[in-house]
Amino acid sequence: MEPSAAPPFADQLRALREGAGALWLDDRAVITVRGDDRLTWLNGVVTADLRPIALGHGAYTAIVAVKGKMLADAFVHRTDDALLVVVPAEQRDALLAHFERFIxxxxxxLDATPERVLTVQGPKAVALTEGWPGRSIADRLGLGGVDVLVGEGHEAPSYGAVTPVSREAFDAESVAQSRPRWGVDFGIDNYVQEAAITPRAVSFQKGCYLGQEVVCRLQMRGHVQKQLVALTQAGKTPAAGAEVIAEGKVVGKVTSVTAGIEGEPAKLLAMVKYSTLEKRPALEIDGAPADWAQ
Structure with a gap:
């Protein structure tokens, strides 16, 4: 049963950082993949290697077009008889059409199924959700976590010691942990490397997959023209869309930001020119200094 209200904002962030915080991902939808060839086939149309996934575990991946641009990011969860692909809801129909072309x-x-996704994130998330039906390991913030896939007509388990959190708190912690978000920090106009998710989402050892040639070529070249980076700014919280200035020139734009708490500086994600990332010069945003995150 879902609690009626979330606690104060600072307590929500603390739960995500130190305990376990839960949020319904109503901006995500599920594509279910069944059939004897489901694993080998899906492994050939996503960037991650799905073969090592154990039952009750998920893998983060990207889905790219033949020419290498992203179609979505996703978590793929393995059950006894299916693979559940959790994707941005607005992309599900386009992804179904894309997938059908390659069967x-x-x-x-393939089927668009009605599961809702309750994500529980934080260092205590795995322990506190032990035994929950539909639970699958999914680390969305880099602190440990699970997704709970709740079928139509089923209720989520009682939260117990898990803290409900708001979308605002979850997104703020995503920025604080340098975890870019689909549709906010990157999208269909970007390559995987531009989104700075390559270490988490791409396997360069698994063999052929759709779009592999472009992804590998960009990796071998060593860089793309622009890339998401993490920045900080003390004493000020700029808005998304603010220009990043270096040596008197515009070198990028802020994509998302979260205000610092308890004396911390604001934390930002920004898409900047790769040449700037290489040099790491002094930066300015809205007339105030900004720093490269460590």
Whole structure:
């Protein structure tokens, strides 16, 4: 059963950082993949290696077009008889159409299914959700976590010691942990490397997959033209869209920001030119100094 209200904002952030915080991901939808060939087929249309996934575990991945631009990011969860692909809700129909194009003779069935996704994130999330139906390991903030996939007509388990958090708090902690968000920090106009998710989302050892040639070429070249980076700014909280200035020139834009708490500086994600990232010059945003995050 879901609690009626979230605690104060600072307590929500503390739960995500030190305990476990839960949020319904109503901006995510599920594509279910069934059939005898589901694992080998899906492994050929996403960037991560899905083969090592154990039951009750998920893998973060990107889904890219033939020419390498991103179509979505996703978590793929493995159950006894299916793979559940949690994707941005606004992209689900386009992804279903995309996937259907690449089923030839494989025994694969795709379906848009009605599960809701309750994510529980934080260092105590795994321990506090032990035994919850539909639970699958999914670390969304880099602090440990799970997704709980709740079928239609089913209730989520009682939260117990898990703290309900708001979308605002969850997004703020995403920025604080340098975890970029689909549709905010990156999207369909970006390559995987521009989104700075390559270490988490891409396997360069698994073999062929759709869009691999472009992804590998960009990696071998060593860089893309622009890339998301983490910045900080003390004493000021700029708005998303603010220009990043270096050596008197505009070198990027802020994509998301969270105000610092308890004396911390504001934390930002910004898309900047790679040449600037290489040099790491002094930065300015809204007329005030900004720093490269460590």
């Amino acid at each position: 030839v003779m494989e025994d694969v069935l």
